């Protein structure tokens with residue numbers, strides 16, 4: 001076990017916390033160890049029995065996990081005539097309740113405005129509000145030559161991960177393949193990574209008006225209008241660009257079996273292509289869209305059939321899918337209701353920032369689909385490593401930020417709107433029997449969640465200045 005010699009005198013002034021007797025996850029090892037926090041950092045891990053500290057926490061019977069890192073959230077997101085209800089106050093609060101101590105949010109370029117404003121805008125939004133640490137992925141919507149020249153500056157300012165959409169033309173978000181290639185090249189030269197929302201726009205633009213005309217307006221037709229093949233087609237195209245440019249490519253919210261295969265093959269061929277999926281694809285299938293309240297589960301890519309869901313779990317297990325994020329997109333019920341009679345008018349998105357850790361434990365670890373160390377990789381270690389936050393975040397290591405979750409693996413509870421803390425007036429996660437519950441959350445040594453109470457001071461969250469490490473390649 002890792003142990004750093006403690007020099008009492010030099011460090012005497014900083015507050016110390018000892019978390020005793022919990023089972024900690026360190027890489028592939030799960031072992032009973034104590035953790036000493038000093039100030040905002042983890043100071044030591046080992047058998048620290050008898051060591052004095054300002055505060056003691058008994059973690060007997062609990063799991064001690066690194067704070068979760070969610071690199072896919074949409075706060076204050078203006079989309080489909082509405083805005084997400086999670087801002088830096090409500091969104092980071094719900095994150096904290098879900099054991100998430102770092103988030104990275106998307107910030108759309110306003111056409112005609114400099115890209116650097118995407119970071120400045122989020123600094124304004126977070127000021128005096130953020131409870132946990134936060135970073136920014138700029139989203140390019142109009143890739144002019146001038147905008148591309150700004151990419152090195154964004155990398156310098158700690159936002160080296162830029163997202164583009166291959167669809168949502170009518171929302172003004174779509175970027176064509178030629179421009180994707182230029183952006184990939186610019187990012188490669190600057191030390192950045194392109195994140196792609198991969199769905200084939202032509203297929204969707206052909207299907208949606210046809211279905212509406214035929215009166216096929218129910219929520220399930222949202223899924224039928226954007227079939228798995230349209231996702232796979234787009235994934236294939238952007239993978240081809242990654243092969244040609246040799247740039248690092250990250251496929252967000254992958255939800256197709258063919259996508260898993262394509263990513264596996266490409267990685268096997270030695271190219272730097274990485275994929276994530278999201279909680280809801282592992283928990284729900286497209287059957288939810290057939291319910292009367294099916295609009296709750298309208299998201300893009302859509303939920304898939306049980307066979308595809310099984311393939312996604314397989315990819316999560318065997319490493320072709322490197323991580324799982326929430327894609328938190330929290331629209332109000334009134335906004336979702338715009339889609340009551342027309343699936344194409346429903347804002348696409350599911351609020352989920354709080355549920356990822358407990359649900360992936362309950363449905364993944366407790367049901368034997370993934371190991372506990374794999375869960376930690378998927379939601380903490382890999383997002384931190386791949387998005388430029390390691391070793392500060394995502395791992396329990398002396399010297400890392402003391403972002404720690406205490407988790408009771410035996411607790412049984414029912415997940416629903418009442419037991420969650422997200423700001424939406426509805427929940428997609430209704431009456432789900434859940435095994436395992438977060439009991440305490442520390443962020444940089446501060447106890448921010450204690451049972452059902454949030455103790456964090458608003459505005460304590462810090463901007464995460466990120467730098468990618470290209471020597472890091474998660475295993476296939």
Ligand SMILES: [Zn+2]
Nearest residue numbers: 072074327329
């Ligand atoms: Zn998203």
